[in-house]
Amino acid sequence: MSNAKKVAVLTAAVATATVPLLALASPAMAAQPATTAQTVQNQPLDWLSLDALSGSKLIQRVKDLGGKGYVPAALNVTNAANPQYMTVWIKDAARKVNVLQGLSVMDLPKRIQEQAAAGFQPKLISGTGSGPGAVFGVVFEKTTQLAKSQLSMSKETFTKVNTELAGAGYSLSSLDVYGTVEKPLYAAVWVAGGVAGTVQVTLGQTVQERGKELLDKAKLGLRPVLMAVEPGKLYTTVWAKGSSTGLKEYLNLSKLTYTVKAAQMKALGYTPQILSSEDGVIASIWSKS
Structure with missing residues (x-):
């Protein structure tokens, strides 16, 4: 992989708190056909959603956006043979973060130690692929909050x-699933701290199972706070206590339908949570505040 050893580092001013991205969803909805050529990137933004960048292009975007006060609120990598990175950026000039990409399963633990020092x-940690060919992208944040990670x-x-960690007072703030269907x-x-109250995790659900789970969890007053394809x-979904008001969820989007949906959501005043x-x-x- 040409990008496997490249590392993008973004440093911009930041808040110290690291907490889970909280979101609540309405039932999954089918993606609508494209009705406009306008992309989310073409609009006046408080946030940016960037599609499928290569590692080298991500490095450049990190430099460009970091200089404008943006930090990543989401990072996802797919296709280990030719890593592609999707990101969501929010305007927050108070935060200080580093973004690393193209890391192997051997590289990442070393980088975590270096960053901790x-x-x-x-x-945020995202992975794709399996075995020695797995590739990771990571967002690190400067914070005094205790954190633990495992791959x-x-x-x-x-x-x-x-x-075990929940019993010790820790809560999930990032979760991704990679590997293979047979061996996720x-x-x-x-x-430390983070989500209060009941937290549940559902693993390996189909779209149909996930849609039913959403309705069942909503009846219990639970919402999705993390989700991984x-x-x-x-x-795989992490659920916690919360209201479903003002939240919408879309599953099974393609790159095209996601770009169109992102533009529609922006126009309606929603922001991605x-x-x-994957695949x-x-x-x-x-969410709409």
């Missing part, structure tokens, strides 16, 4: 570690 903790977890290991692997970040076009992609499928959750 400089006062940066992992905030290459099986479903059973993730469940065990998540239960989990990369997660937990932070995993190999096989399955969905969650973004995940050519994009899923997103939007």
Whole structure:
């Protein structure tokens, strides 16, 4: 991979708190056909949503956007053979973050240690591929909040570690699933504090199962706070207490329909809260304050 050893670093002014991206969703809706050529990037923005950039293009966007006071609120990498990065950026000149891409499973633990020594903790981790060919992108944030991260977890290991850390006062702030359909692997970040109250995780659901789960969880007063599209076009979701007012969820989007939907949501006053992609499928959750 030509980008495997490249590292993009963004440093911009920042708040120290690292908390989960909170979102609540309405039932999944089918993507509508394209009705406009206008993209989200063409509009006046408080946030930017960038499609499928290569590692080298991501490096340049990091430099450009960092200089304008933007920081990534979402980062997702797909296609280990030719890594493509999707990002959502928000205007927040108070935060200080570093963005690294093209990292191998051997590189990432070393980078986490290096960043920790400089006062940066992992905030978002996204992975794609399997074995020694897996590729990662990471957002680190300068913060005093305690954080723990772990890679290459099986479903059973993730469940065990998540239960143990929840009991120790940590909550999930980032979760992604990579690997293969037969052997999904989990990369997660937990932070001290964060989401209060009941937290539940559902793993490996189909679109139909996920849609039903959304309705069932809403009846219990739970909302999705993290979501990952995993190999096989399955969905893993983290649920926590919260209201569904002002939230919309879209599953099974293509790159084209996501771009169109993002423009529509922007025009309606929504902002993206969650973004995940794998196997050519994009899923997103939007909120309107």
